[in-house]
Amino acid sequence: xxxxxxxxxxxxxxxVVGEQCNHLQAVFASHYKKFDEFFKELLENAEKSxxxxxxxTYGHLYMQNSELFKxxxxxxxxxxxxxxxxxxEMLNDFWARLLERMFRLVNSQYHFTDEYLECVSKYTxxxxxxxxVPRKLKLQVTRAFVAARTFAQGLAVARDVVSKVSVVNxxxxxxxxxxxxxxxxxxxxxxxxxxxxNYCSNIMRGCLANQGDxxxxxxxxxxAMLMVVERLExxxxxxxxxxxxxxxxxxxxxNMQDNSVQVSQKVxxxxxxxxxxxxxxxxxxxxxxxxxxxFRPDHLExxxxxxxxxxxxxxxxxxxxxxxxxxKFWSSLPSNVCNxxxxxxxxxxxxxxxxxxxxxxxxxxxxxxxxxxQVSNPEVQVDTSKPDILILRQIMxxxxxxxxxxxxxxxxxxxxxxxxxxxxxxxxxxxxxxQQCPSELEYNATDHSGKSGxxxxxxxxxxxxxxxxxxxxxxxxxxxxxxxx
Numbered sequence: 001x002x003x004x005x006x007x008x009x010x011x012x013x014x015x016v017v018g019e020q021c022n023h024l025q026a027v028f029a030s031h032y033k034k035f036d037e038f039f040k041e042l043l044e045n046a047e048k049s050x051x052x053x054x055x056x057t058y059g060h061l062y063m064q065n066s067e068l069f070k071x072x073x074x075x076x077x078x079x080x081x082x083x084x085x086x087x088x089e090m091l092n093d094f095w096a097r098l099l100e101r102m103f104r105l106v107n108s109q110y111h112f113t114d115e116y117l118e119c120v121s122k123y124t125x126x127x128x129x130x131x132x133v134p135r136k137l138k139l140q141v142t143r144a145f146v147a148a149r150t151f152a153q154g155l156a157v158a159r160d161v162v163s164k165v166s167v168v169n170x171x172x173x174x175x176x177x178x179x180x181x182x183x184x185x186x187x188x189x190x191x192x193x194x195x196x197x198n199y200c201s202n203i204m205r206g207c208l209a210n211q212g213d214x215x216x217x218x219x220x221x222x223x224a225m226l227m228v229v230e231r232l233e234x235x236x237x238x239x240x241x242x243x244x245x246x247x248x249x250x251x252x253x254x255n256m257q258d259n260s261v262q263v264s265q266k267v268x269x270x271x272x273x274x275x276x277x278x279x280x281x282x283x284x285x286x287x288x289x290x291x292x293x294x295f296r297p298d299h300l301e302x303x304x305x306x307x308x309x310x311x312x313x314x315x316x317x318x319x320x321x322x323x324x325x326x327x328k329f330w331s332s333l334p335s336n337v338c339n340x341x342x343x344x345x346x347x348x349x350x351x352x353x354x355x356x357x358x359x360x361x362x363x364x365x366x367x368x369x370x371x372x373x374q375v376s377n378p379e380v381q382v383d384t385s386k387p388d389i390l391i392l393r394q395i396m397x398x399x400x401x402x403x404x405x406x407x408x409x410x411x412x413x414x415x416x417x418x419x420x421x422x423x424x425x426x427x428x429x430x431x432x433x434x435q436q437c438p439s440e441l442e443y444n445a446t447d448h449s450g451k452s453g454x455x456x457x458x459x460x461x462x463x464x465x466x467x468x469x470x471x472x473x474x475x476x477x478x479x480x481x482x483x484x485x
Contacts, residue, residue, distance in 0.1 A: 021166030050246035130252035150408035200344035204334030206380025212369035224405035
């Protein structure tokens with residue numbers, strides 16, 4: 001019977017802890033899915049809007065050069081899904097290629113070799129044929145995409161950390177304390193008497209000592225997430241960048257048209273005079289590539305401002321509240337478990353409760369959270385010299401992600417990497433249309449025994465090799481010194 005009650009008390013403890021954690025995990029999983037769907041659909045909508053508008057405005061000329069714009073959106077999607085894309089270089093390349101195409105169109109009476117067009121692209125930065133649009137758009141796109149991708153990754157990391165930590169395996173000492181707390185009162189006929197709240201609190205702090213050590217890094221991580229949220233609803237708002245991107249690119253094209261004569265003259269000076277086309281081909285070339293379309297957006301036209309059935313403002317408002325509620329989750333977990341009526345009596349029922357020996361007030365003070373504080377725990381023997389490896393991994397994962405969040409807050413690009421060959425599932429965009437998606441995108445928050453282990457062993461080898469290398473260098477120095485003499 002004791003064995004049966006021991007297993008039963010362990011199961012009840014795991015169930016209550018699991019319920020608390022599963023709720024938090026579901027919150028992060030749900031918001032991750034919403035943000036991920038929103039960001040992806042926003043990109044799809046922006047690409048469709050640009051395509052529809054440019055087909056209507058530039059017609060056949062756009063259709064002939066549409067792959068340039070398709071490549072732009074392909075790279076933006078690849079950055080969000082996979083990472084490993086230098087956004088600044090990619091955007092610079094887009095404007096250089098666009099200049100080559102437009103330069104040929106506005107100077108259709110000449111023949112340009114590939115080498116000549118390469119020379120033309122080198123003047124993109126100097127001549128600013130597209131005005132200030134490329135510089136502004138590069139800054140806006142880079143900051144917005146870094147913030148969006150980092151925030152989505154943060155939600156995925158939080159989801160994975162909670163998932164791993166929610167699976168508790170009580171030690172023998174914890175299991176014994178749980179049995180005594182939940183079922184030993186039955187032996188005295190006190191079947192309906194529930195454990196005292198403070199008595200339960202001490203046992204939960206002992207059984208969840210390692211989880212309590214997560215709290216410091218967890219709170220730092222939540223604060224960093226809230227910082228990035230401010231950017232998402234302010235200057236780094238990806239919706240306000242992507243929604244009018246078609247208008248901005250068309251403004252740049254108009255600017256190039258307006259300044260085509262001056263730009264062409266300066267290019268001819270720098271790259272040399274181009275070779276004219278034969279007379280019979282000039283008229284045909286001009287008629288085929290006449291580029292006189294002017295884009296004047298109709299601001300009264302209703303434009304799609306939402307994706308995935310919502311807006312970024314709504315998503316941000318909701319997630320901000322949930323993030324604030326998630327702070328101090330791990331330090332509050334023991335109290336929240338004891339607040340469950342299945343585990344303990346209410347806080348106001350301090351005299352008519354089970355204190356581990358009888359129906360009376362519990363007299364011991366409640367210990368603090370975390371492993372180090374369990375030295376003085378009167379109910380659970382905890383080995384404070386052996387921290388849980390799984391918990392340490394989660395602490396490291398949160399620390400790394402917090403650093404990435406702070407970088408994203410400052411508008412700096414973040415290199416995501418997979419620190420384990422194993423993958424925990426979906427990434428930012430679980431469709432994974434790109435081959436590298438599983439390993440590149442999903443930052444595995446819960447295990448780093450793979451590649452990081454290789455790096456550690458490599459570092460150890462280097463350290464061990466240093467005395468030997470030092471000896472070799474000393475011998476070589478002495479030999480060379482003797483030669484010089």
